Amino acid sequence: MKILITGANGLLGQKIVKRCLQHNIPFVATSKGANRNPDCPETHYRELDITVTKEVGALFIAEKPTAIIHTAAITNVDYCEQHSEECFLVNTFATMVLWEAAKLIGAHFQLVSTDFVFDGEKGNYKETDPVGPLSIYARSKVEAENVLLKDANTNWSIARTIIVYGTGNNLSRSNLVLWALDALPKGEAMKLVNDQFRAPTWAEDLAYGCIEIVLRKQTGIFHLSGPETFAVDELVRKIADFLNISEPPITTISSAELNQPAKRPPRTGFDLSKAYDLLDYRPKTFEESLHLLKAELELTGL
Numbered sequence: 001m002k003i004l005i006t007g008a009n010g011l012l013g014q015k016i017v018k019r020c021l022q023h024n025i026p027f028v029a030t031s032k033g034a035n036r037n038p039d040c041p042e043t044h045y046r047e048l049d050i051t052v053t054k055e056v057g058a059l060f061i062a063e064k065p066t067a068i069i070h071t072a073a074i075t076n077v078d079y080c081e082q083h084s085e086e087c088f089l090v091n092t093f094a095t096m097v098l099w100e101a102a103k104l105i106g107a108h109f110q111l112v113s114t115d116f117v118f119d120g121e122k123g124n125y126k127e128t129d130p131v132g133p134l135s136i137y138a139r140s141k142v143e144a145e146n147v148l149l150k151d152a153n154t155n156w157s158i159a160r161t162i163i164v165y166g167t168g169n170n171l172s173r174s175n176l177v178l179w180a181l182d183a184l185p186k187g188e189a190m191k192l193v194n195d196q197f198r199a200p201t202w203a204e205d206l207a208y209g210c211i212e213i214v215l216r217k218q219t220g221i222f223h224l225s226g227p228e229t230f231a232v233d234e235l236v237r238k239i240a241d242f243l244n245i246s247e248p249p250i251t252t253i254s255s256a257e258l259n260q261p262a263k264r265p266p267r268t269g270f271d272l273s274k275a276y277d278l279l280d281y282r283p284k285t286f287e288e289s290l291h292l293l294k295a296e297l298e299l300t301g302l
């Protein structure tokens, strides 16, 4: 067993590295540019820009991983809407290149995907529900999924997730929960939508699920998120409650008023039955994870 992680400098990538180290799972961490995670030993890190095809092939042959967990992506949905060529290059084309390389060495390939593949009309989505992407980012992920779904070789898995939160070292982007934990005590005014419903996902739970798929030699699509679905404004109010802030300066607005470049699905959230049954996936409640997150922030000063 040897897991190759792409996007190891990102939030999920760092949590997968952490879990591999904790459980003595052999791994090689790769990301674009230098290692920005001081918790990842340099001996386990290789630079890899996944859009450079010949680098992918050379690294796979040198490292001979038995499984790839592909977390790297352009994850800024509005950036993707305005840079579609770059978005499809990184999120779709590179997935195809990695999958072809994985097949050549007989390795399992896991793509980390998103709730945004759905149109958000139904909510509580099962793995078998039809997709309906609303944005360039969502289409880039659907097309990446299709690379796997249409292949006769089934040695792949897709782990779809929803708003991921947690701490990380030198992350290139923050996440909603960390941002709110920082902004609320400062009394910063916030405009939040009340018509987008999401199941926030504790990054450590997601890392467990992704690795467990590989360890249990599972294939196919898995939905991995937190167990509760909230409106975005409700989610931040829960954080305010947790911090004992009684009247947070939150203005509730609609998605139409917010008018972001990329269209978002109104209601996602996942049916987690398959992950419960096949992976023993038991994600923390939002409140449980806030306690852990607070303790971690106090300990590390991140």
Ligand SMILES: NC(=O)c1ccc[n+]([C@@H]2O[C@H](COP(=O)([O-])OP(=O)(O)OC[C@H]3O[C@@H](n4cnc5c(N)ncnc54)[C@H](OP(=O)(O)O)[C@@H]3O)[C@@H](O)[C@H]2O)c1
Residues within 6 Å of the ligand: 006, 007, 008, 009, 010, 011, 012, 013, 031, 032, 033, 048, 049, 050, 051, 070, 071, 072, 073, 074, 075, 090, 112, 113, 114, 115, 161, 162, 163, 164, 165, 171, 172, 173
């Ligand atoms: N975060 C969410 O709320 C969320 C929700 C649903 C699905 N997902 C999916 O979950 C996965 C992990 O998300 P995350 O939150 O960990 O994202 P993240 O923190 O943005 O990490 C993505 C990583 O990919 C790296 N990357 C970008 N382009 C690359 C390239 N050409 N070659 C190599 N690495 C490259 C980035 O490098 P730099 O750090 O150097 O930019 C970053 O470290 C993604 O596939 C995302 O689509 C995330």
